[in-house]
Amino acid sequence: KVLFKSIGLFIRGESEGALTTNRLGLEGRVDRKLSERTSLFGQTQYLRDEFKQIDYLISPTAGIAHQLVKNDRTELGVDTGLGMVWEKNPGFDVKTDGAVVAGQNFKHKLSDTAEITQRVSALWKMDDFEDGLYIFGAGMAANVTAATQIKAELLNTFKNKPPTAAVQKNDVAVLLSFVYKY
Numbered sequence: 001k002v003l004f005k006s007i008g009l010f011i012r013g014e015s016e017g018a019l020t021t022n023r024l025g026l027e028g029r030v031d032r033k034l035s036e037r038t039s040l041f042g043q044t045q046y047l048r049d050e051f052k053q054i055d056y057l058i059s060p061t062a063g064i065a066h067q068l069v070k071n072d073r074t075e076l077g078v079d080t081g082l083g084m085v086w087e088k089n090p091g092f093d094v095k096t097d098g099a100v101v102a103g104q105n106f107k108h109k110l111s112d113t114a115e116i117t118q119r120v121s122a123l124w125k126m127d128d129f130e131d132g133l134y135i136f137g138a139g140m141a142a143n144v145t146a147a148t149q150i151k152a153e154l155l156n157t158f159k160n161k162p163p164t165a166a167v168q169k170n171d172v173a174v175l176l177s178f179v180y181k182y
Contacts (some may be wrong), residue, residue: 098126
């Protein structure tokens with residue numbers, strides 16, 4: 001069995017006429033089941049973040065995922081993989097490196113139409129494990145139809161080694177989104 005997932009996130013915000021955020025994140029992932037709880041995956045992540053001074057960060061990786069808990073109400077999964085990462089920052093050359101990724105996803109159904117979610121992902125550069133990109137998300141979702149949801153989520157993005165000292169390491173966003181499952 002093969003599962004394809006994609007995520008797109010575009011955030012652009014202003015406060016008193018000044019741009020306060022401008023970020024685009026895309027992810028595509030294919031999972032190939034080996035057993036009921038274990039799968040191999042290939043994924044590609046893309047990030048552009050003006051305020052983190054990331055012109056682009058592209059990271060194709062492959063690895064293994066395992067569901068630690070999987071029942072009618074609760075899912076808890078972990079994954080890890082290896083690949084490459086290319087990062088371009090304004091005024092600097094493109095940095096190419098090996099990548100190590102790890103992730104954790106949790107979902108619990110509160111009812112037939114509502115659920116809570118939590119996820120963590122990490123991407124480290126092999127030449128410098130201190131240069132990591134970490135994303136934490138926690139949210140609540142309610143079904144609108146069988147294929148759509150309304151979701152409120154807290155999203156925390158942390159880049160341990162930004163390109164310059166003037167760039168903040170941490171960004172927190174509160175998102176209200178419309179989710180379509182196909």
